[in-house]
Amino acid sequence: MTVRAARRIPLRVAIASIAATTALLLTGCSTTVLDPPATSRPTSVREAAPDSELPSAAVIGDSIAIGLGVPAEDAWPLVAAARLGWTLTDFAESGAGFTRQGVNSHRFDDQVSAVIRLQPQVVLIAATINDAATARTDPAAVSTATHAAIERLSSALPDATLVGMGAVWGATAAPPVASVLDDALHDAVLAAGGHWLAIGQTFLGRADLLQSDGIHPNAAGQALLGEAVSDAIAKAGIEPSSAHR
Numbered sequence: 001m002t003v004r005a006a007r008r009i010p011l012r013v014a015i016a017s018i019a020a021t022t023a024l025l026l027t028g029c030s031t032t033v034l035d036p037p038a039t040s041r042p043t044s045v046r047e048a049a050p051d052s053e054l055p056s057a058a059v060i061g062d063s064i065a066i067g068l069g070v071p072a073e074d075a076w077p078l079v080a081a082a083r084l085g086w087t088l089t090d091f092a093e094s095g096a097g098f099t100r101q102g103v104n105s106h107r108f109d110d111q112v113s114a115v116i117r118l119q120p121q122v123v124l125i126a127a128t129i130n131d132a133a134t135a136r137t138d139p140a141a142v143s144t145a146t147h148a149a150i151e152r153l154s155s156a157l158p159d160a161t162l163v164g165m166g167a168v169w170g171a172t173a174a175p176p177v178a179s180v181l182d183d184a185l186h187d188a189v190l191a192a193g194g195h196w197l198a199i200g201q202t203f204l205g206r207a208d209l210l211q212s213d214g215i216h217p218n219a220a221g222q223a224l225l226g227e228a229v230s231d232a233i234a235k236a237g238i239e240p241s242s243a244h245r
Helices: 020-025 076-084 108-118 129-137 139-156 177-191 219-236
Strands: 013-017 044-048 056-060 087-090 122-126 161-165 195-197
Touching: 056 076, 056 108, 076 087, 076 219, 108 139, 129 139, 129 177, 139 161, 139 177, 161 177, 177 195, 195 219
Parallel strands: 056 087, 056 122, 122 161, 161 195
Antiparallel strands: 013 044, 044 087
16 A cells, blocks of 8 residues: 555555455446546545544545546545544445446445445435436436345444435536435335435535546545535534444
């Protein structure tokens, strides 16, 4: 694992490149019209330096959660973890979803497998626009896949604190299909005894916080999202479980 120089935040960031033989620790990236070419997608796990004295967290998500197009330490999950005083392993991958395979031929359920092996105290799960195409034609499939993944996660880690949040959209109003994605994860996380962050559309009317594709947040946008997530967690009084280190 190669350690990269990071910004002056409480957590150092490392990037571990994933080869085929280490696929057990990684999820895939699916190809959708919302994503850039596969060659520009990160194929790595972003991991904060371990510290046994700090709560451990992991992230399940997509290209926005892995910080596509920004320095590793600027991805919103790492920003949020730094502000909360957590160590973090970010298993998110660009293009991945509950129903969407990626360039590594995996879905969010594969990220669930990696998280179960890690056994963190907190798991953050973000719904994704990568499931939008499926939701438009077969919304029940999104609900089924989402509930199955979260139920498996909860059953394997019954004491972990689960935190869900809605899909991140761009500067324009989210389309009606957004409710299908968000409702599926909302219901699954609450059914598992987890928490839901209703942070709304962070980038509505703020194209200046997005990269040129109009989808992925730039460094300033990632920082704002990370602050919104960490503030919501702190305000809700959500605490890491004490069962996993």
